[in-house]
Amino acid sequence: xxxxxxxxxxxxxxxxxxxxxxxxxxxxxxxxxxxxxxxxxxxxxxxxxxxxxxxxxxxxxxxxxxxxxxxxxxxxxxxxxxxxxxxxxxxxxxxxxxxxxxxxxxxxxxxxxxxxxxxxxxxxxxxxxxxxxxxxxxxxxxxxxxxxxxxxxxxxxxxxxxxxxxxxxxxxxxxxxxxxxxxxxxxxxxxxxxxxxxxxxxxxxxxxxxxxxxxxxxxxxxxxxxxxxxxxx
Amino acid sequence: xxxxxxxxxxxxxxxxxxxxxxxxxxxxxxxxxxxxxxxxxxxxxxxxxxxxxxxxxxxxxxxxxxxxxxxxx
Numbered sequence: 525x526x527x528x529x530x531x532x533x534x535x536x537x538x539x540x541x542x543x544x545x546x547x548x549x550x551x552x553x554x555x556x557x558x559x560x561x562x563x564x565x566x567x568x569x570x571x572x573x574x575x576x577x578x579x580x581x582x583x584x585x586x587x588x589x590x591x592x593x594x595x596x597x598x599x600x601x602x603x604x605x606x607x608x609x610x611x612x613x614x615x616x617x618x619x620x621x622x623x624x625x626x627x628x629x630x631x632x633x634x635x636x637x638x639x640x641x642x643x644x645x646x647x648x649x650x651x652x653x654x655x656x657x658x659x660x661x662x663x664x665x666x667x668x669x670x671x672x673x674x675x676x677x678x679x680x681x682x683x684x685x686x687x688x689x690x691x692x693x694x695x696x697x698x699x700x701x702x703x704x705x706x707x708x709x710x711x712x713x714x715x716x717x718x719x720x721x722x723x724x725x726x727x728x729x730x731x732x733x734x735x736x737x738x739x740x741x742x743x744x745x746x747x748x749x750x751x752x753x754x755x756x757x
Numbered sequence: 758x759x760x761x762x763x764x765x766x767x768x769x770x771x772x773x774x775x776x777x778x779x780x781x782x783x784x785x786x787x788x789x790x791x792x793x794x795x796x797x798x799x800x801x802x803x804x805x806x807x808x809x810x811x812x813x814x815x816x817x818x819x820x821x822x823x824x825x826x827x828x829x830x
Contacts, residue, residue, distance in 0.1 A: 688785070688789070698804075699779065699782070699800065699801070699804045700775070700776075700779050700804075703775075703778055703779050703782050704775055704778070707778050707782075716785060717782075718782070718785060718786065718789065719782065720798050720800065720801060721800050721801075721804075722798065722799075722800045726799070726800065730798075730799065735798075735799070736796040737796040737797065737798040737799070738798070740795075740796065
């Protein structure tokens, strides 16, 4: 199935009455949205959500089960406290964030009950919340990497609080290099990163031999961080 | 924070902290495979074995140097 730009769109199967409910996994995944340039999604998000708002939403929508103190949000996003307080109050006033007073401090969390929570979280997962974060973290290894993508529950939109971020990196890099690049991001993600590393030759030979792991990888939804499905074709 | 055997390796036998991070990632893979039954990829398995061998070697070297009486005969 292709859309008007010729990009292939993969429709995830709808089961039972789930399509009537605001289920997170119900979306079309367009594999080529951000393949035209490393910064395209950043420019796009800057246009939609100016500066600080993007950082705040990117952090909180990605970990909706965590209620964070303003001080923690300031540290993890680098937004100065004054602006941060204003931003958080505005976002809470329209209901996308929940404000939770705790003693003499205040905590904020994403509001899963908001009518467009699922869609907004999806936008941030594909852009500055997750994809850009991983892309920036992998940038020092840039030329060595053919392709990198998120798979598993974070790519399917079915992640729960304890879900890892499964990241597959295909290129001439070692597991230790990838772990070194990605581990510093765990705190901001609020999740453990589980990297899988292989060369393009290993990927191709394992695909050809019907390896269980790689076959599964090919079938699952993927969120491309570097490269596109064409690079691993 | 409590230190388990793995995390305390830089303090005990003085291995590089970055290697412990890699060992932690590998341990997490073992746990995921145990709990979810999902297959592990060949690269992770190979890394797991080579890291384990390297750690065994380093531990033996350290033991021989600091506590030779504890070395297996």
